Amino acid sequence: MRFSKCSAAAAIASIVALTIAPQARAEQPLKLGVCYDLSKAYTFATPQVSQAAQDLVALTNLKGGIGGTPIEVIVQDHGNEPQRGIECYEKLKREGVFIFDTLSTPVSIAMLPRVMQDKNILIQALVGRGDAVDGAVFGWVFPLGPTYWGQVANDIAYLKQVHTGNLRGVKIGFVYLDYPFGQEPIPILQTLAKVEGFELKLYPVPLPGNDQAGSWTQVRRDQPDHIISWLLAGAHVVASKEMKRNGIPMDKYISVNWLNEVDIANIGPEAAKGLKRGTNVAGGQDVPVIQEIIAELYRKGRGSGPEKNLKDVYYNTGLAMYSMILQGARQAAKLHGTPITSATMREGLQNITNYDANGLMAPVTVTSSDHGGGGKTRVEMWDGEKWVPQTEWIAAYTDLIWEVVRKSSSEYHN
Missing domain, CATH: 3.40.50.2300 (Response regulator)
Known part of the structure; x- marks a missing residue:
């Protein structure tokens, strides 16, 4: 059988397209929207938490990202103002972000109805509505940690x-x-x-x-x-x-x-x-992921902020939060491949099981009904x-807590 030059060229072009298409898709980053108060009420914690997020993502990208997909952190200040938080959400949503974190109760509460309507992901660790651990009601909101x-x-x-x-x-x-x-x-x-x-x-x-x-x-x-x-x-x-x-x-x-x-x-x-x-997190630097960040980033001049912040428990808190987010992304890629979507990310988060980031935090198990992960803490x-x-990681009076959660969540109407 003989091929014309045009047929051969077309065949080669098809092969090349098939070869590079997956790679091109993999290079589209999974974007994390970090809408934080970097100028007003929460500046005692937000610099350390956002630095931890950027460091963990940088370390993850050095290892090939999530299923070959690089991660990108986009940080923007909302000044703890709900309207500015909503503006941050809408702006980043237009840029392809579907995973958002606010580290602010008023901003999280203001953003929540839009996230639910848009079926995007809202992370609200240690802030926001306590009843949002009820995944049956707040299907797109993930506290990922203990409520107050x-x-x-x-x-x-x-x-x-x-x-x-x-x-x-x-x-x-x-x-x-x-x-x-x-x-x-x-x-x-x-x-x-x-x-x-x-x-x-x-x-x-x-x-x-x-x-x-x-x-x-x-x-x-x-x-x-x-x-x-x-x-x-x-x-x-x-x-x-x-x-x-x-x-x-x-x-x-x-x-x-x-x-x-x-x-x-x-x-x-x-x-x-x-x-x-x-x-809900271990303090100090004697944690494998922090030692790896020091070795691979800070010793090589690649850290995203002052190294002194790595001695702060709020840095560990940020690492814990974003370790859970990235673990959810890994589960999403494992279950459904890449590119990760908001729907597959939600399923990935709901399949985090007994995850403690190698000793960084209390073990977390997230399900479709419990978006908090079990609520374990300890006293130090x-x-x-x-x-x-002074204690092991514990979650006490859970039946009582869930009675309060379900009573409160039943009154939510979007």
């Missing part, structure tokens, strides 16, 4: 352990910023007080948390056995000064996860001794030099 409801319940479980299984007659104080972030755990605490028989005392702190004198004077008068604190950043430092002024031992203090090494330094490493915090204590775990 679950975290405070785990703190109570720890205190029950301290009191050998019996909290009856124990007095627990709750010091909190008097706005939604601080108020959110209160209904759970009130319910657990009835269940476990402890006395709950509430101590609101006005925003921004600089004036706490009245609250701690009342704490001194009431003399609770333990103090659970829902404060942020510099407010912990103010609290430590008020505790010292009122003669309240630091070992009574259990913080929400938003307390980092900068806060410890500002309190004073020795003065902070005995202080505790709830957390500062011993003057480092954080020492």
Whole structure:
């Protein structure tokens, strides 16, 4: 059989097209939209978290990306303003982004209805609606971590352990910023007080948390056995000064996860001794992925920010968040190949099983019904030099938490 020159050229062109098409598709990046507050309320954490996201993605791309697909992180400031968050969402959506992260409760809440309508992915680790762990209702929203409801319940479980299984007659104080972030755990605490028989005392702190004198004077008068604190950043430092002024031992203090090494330094490493915090990530640099990032990026001048941030637990928090996102992408590629779509990404996230990023965080299992991953945390204590775990990774009172979640989510209407 004889071929004309035109036929041969056409055949060669077809072969070449078939050869390079998969490669061309693979080179289209999977884009992650990081719409963060980089200028106002959350700047105590967002630089470290966004740096961790960029470092982890850079390390992943050095290894060939996800199924041959490179990852791209697009960072934009929303200033913790809902309207600017929506503008960030719409802009990045036009650029092909379908995975979004806000690290802001007001922005996440504002963005959520659009994400649900568009069937894109909204990551809201440690922020946003607590009931969004209910995947049956919030099918495109992934908290990927403990709610504040679950975290405070785990703190109570720890205190029950301290009191050998019996909290009856124990007095627990709750010091909190008097706005939604601080108020959110209160209904759970009130319910657990009835269940476990402890006395709950509430101590609101006005925003921004600089004036706490009245609250701690009342704490001194009431003399609770333990103090659970829902404060942020510099407010912990103010609290430590008020505790010292009122003669309240630091070992009574259990913080929400938003307390980092900068806060410890500002309190004073020795003065902070005995202080505790709830957390869903391991602190410090003795974690394989951080050691690999140091070796492959920072030792070679490829890091995305100051190396000192790698010693901050908020950097570890960012690594944990984006490790879960990338694990979801791996599962999506495993199940459906590439390119990854919003639908396959959702399925990938819902197939994360017992994943702890090699010791970086509490094991996470995400399902179609539980988008939070199980809600495990642990309590750590500062011993003057480092954080020492006081519990295993635990998820306590889960039936009670899910009753609250389902009641709240049933009232959502998009």
